[in-house]
Amino acid sequence: MSLLDRFRNKDRRALSRIISYVENRKDSYQEALANLYPDAGNAYKIGLTGPPGVGKSTLVDRLSENFLQNGGKVGIIAVDPSSPFTGGAFLGDRIRMQRLVGNEDVFIRSMATRGSSGGLAQATKDVSLVYDAFGFDYILIETVGVGQVELDIVDASDSVVVVIVPESGDVIQAMKAGLMEIANIFCINKSDREGADRVLSELNHLLQIQRSKSEWSFPVIPTAAVNNEGIDQLAKAIMQHREYLLESDLFKIHRKQQIRKDIISYLRMMLTGNIEKKLKSADSFDNLLEDIYNGKADPITTAIDIYNKHYSRT
Numbered sequence: 066m067s068l069l070d071r072f073r074n075k076d077r078r079a080l081s082r083i084i085s086y087v088e089n090r091k092d093s094y095q096e097a098l099a100n101l102y103p104d105a106g107n108a109y110k111i112g113l114t115g116p117p118g119v120g121k122s123t124l125v126d127r128l129s130e131n132f133l134q135n136g137g138k139v140g141i142i143a144v145d146p147s148s149p150f151t152g153g154a155f156l157g158d159r160i161r162m163q164r165l166v167g168n169e170d171v172f173i174r175s176m177a178t179r180g181s182s183g184g185l186a187q188a189t190k191d192v193s194l195v196y197d198a199f200g201f202d203y204i205l206i207e208t209v210g211v212g213q214v215e216l217d218i219v220d221a222s223d224s225v226v227v228v229i230v231p232e233s234g235d236v237i238q239a240m241k242a243g244l245m246e247i248a249n250i251f252c253i254n255k256s257d258r259e260g261a262d263r264v265l266s267e268l269n270h271l272l273q274i275q276r277s278k279s280e281w282s283f284p285v286i287p288t289a290a291v292n293n294e295g296i297d298q299l300a301k302a303i304m305q306h307r308e309y310l311l312e313s314d315l316f317k318i319h320r321k322q323q324i325r326k327d328i329i330s331y332l333r334m335m336l337t338g339n340i341e342k343k344l345k346s347a348d349s350f351d352n353l354l355e356d357i358y359n360g361k362a363d364p365i366t367t368a369i370d371i372y373n374k375h376y377s378r379t
Contacts, residue, residue: 068082068083069083069097069100069101072101072198072199073104075199075200077169077172080172080195080199083097083101083195084174084192084195087188087191087192087195088176088188088191088192090188094191095331098191098194098195101194101195101198102194102198104197104198104200105194105197105198106197107197107200107202108140108193108196108197108201108202108203108204109202109203109204109223109224109307110193110203110204110206110221110222110223110224111128111203111204111205111206111222111223111224111225111226111303112206112207112208112218112219112221112222112224112225112226113125113205113206113207113208113225113226113228113252114207114208114218114225114226114227114228114244114247115227115228115229115244115252116229116230118230119228119229119230119254119255120228120230120254120255120290120291121207121208121228122143122207123254123290123291124226124228124252124254124288124290124296124299125141125143125205125207126165126290127290127293127296128205128296128299128300128303129141129165129171129203129205130165130296131296131297131300132202132203132300133168133170133171137170137202137203138170138171138200138201138202138203139170139171139172139201139202139203139204139205140171140172140174140193140196140197140199140201140203140204140205141165141171141172141173141174141204141205141207142174142176142189142192142193142196142204142205142206142207143173143174143175143176143207144175144176144177144189144206144207144208172196172199172201174192176188176189176192189206189221190220190221190327193206193221206218206221206222218247219247220323220326223307223310223316223319223320224249224250224303224306224307224310225247225248225249225250226248226249226250226251226252226299226303227244227245227247227248227250227251227252228252228254229251229252229253229254229264230253230254230255230258231253231255231256231258231259231260231261231263231264232258232260245271245275248283249281249283249306250283250284250286250299250302250303250306251268251272251283251284251285251286252285252286252287252288252299253265253268253285253286253287253288254288254289254290255289255290255291256287256288256289256294256295257289257292257294261287265285265287268285269285272285280309280313281306281309284302284305286298286299286302336376340371340375343375344371353367
C-alpha cells in the first residue's frame with residue numbers, strides 16, 4: 066500500500082510522514098499536495114495570535130477539548146521560533162498540551178518559523194492542507210507571538226482570535242502591532258487577574274468604530290484558560306463567526322482570496338528557485354558581481370537584464 070493510500074486510510078504514521086515531507090520541501094512535495102487537494106476544503110481554520118506569554122498554548126489545549134467534546138476532530142499547528150543552531154522548533158508546545166497526547170482525534174505538530182516573516186513558517190498553510198485532507202474538522206494555528214510580523218495569520222485562517230492579558234499596555238501594544246485590524250474575536254486571557262475589567266472596557270471602546278462599519282460584533286471574551294473559564298463562550302464566538310461568514314458569503318470571498326495568494330506564493334517559490342539555479346550555473350555571474358563591485362554596473366540594471374534574458378517575451 067502506498068503512502069498516500071495509507072494516508073487516506075487514516076494512518077497517523079502516514080500523516081506524520083507526509084507532513085515532514087511537505088515541511089522539509091522534499092522533491093515533488095508539490096505533486097503530493099496536488100494529489101491531496103481534492104480531499105481538502107472541509108476543515109475550519111482558526112488562528113490564535115498575540116504577544117508572548119498570554120497563554121495561547123493553554124487556550125488551544127482547552128479549545129481543542131471543547132471541540133472534541135462536541136464530536137470534532139482537531140489538528141493543531143504550533144508555530145515556534147526557530148533554533149538558531151538547528152532550525153528546529155524549540156518551545157515544545159506538545160509538552161504544554163500533554164492532556165491531548167494519545168487522543169486519536171487530535172494531532173499536534175510544532176513547526177519552526179525558520180526566519181519567515183509573519184510569524185508563520187512558509188510550510189504552515191501546506192501542512193494545514195494536509196490536515197484538511199486527512200479529515201480534521203478544526204485546524205488550530207497558534208503563532209509565535211512576535212508582534213508586527215504576525216499579520217499573515219489572516220491568510221492561513223478563517224477566524225482570527227487575538228489574545229491579550231490584563232497587564233498594563235497590552236491593548237496599546239496590540240494596536241501598534243496591527244493586531245486590532247486582523248482580529249475577528251478578542252480574548253482577554255488570565256482575566257482573573259487585576260485589571261481585566263479595565264482592559265475589557267478599553268477594548269470595547271476602541272472597537273466602536275469597527276463595529277459601526279460591519280455587521281459582525283467583534284466580541285471580546287474574557288477567559289482564564291488554566292481554570293477552563295470562558296472557553297465555552299470563546300468556542301461559541303468562533304462558531305458564530307463561522308456562521309456569519311457563511312451566511313454573508315464572506316467565507317467564499319475570503320477563501321478565494323487565500324487561493325489567489327496561494328497561487329502567487331507557489332509561482333514566486335518556483336521562480337525564485339529557478340532563478341537561483343540559473344545563477345548558480347552561470348559562469349558569467351561572478352563577472353557580473355565583479356563589475357558591480359568595481360562600479361561598472363549596478364544591481365538593479367543587472368537584475369532587469371537577467372530577467373529579460375530568461376523570462377521576458379520581448
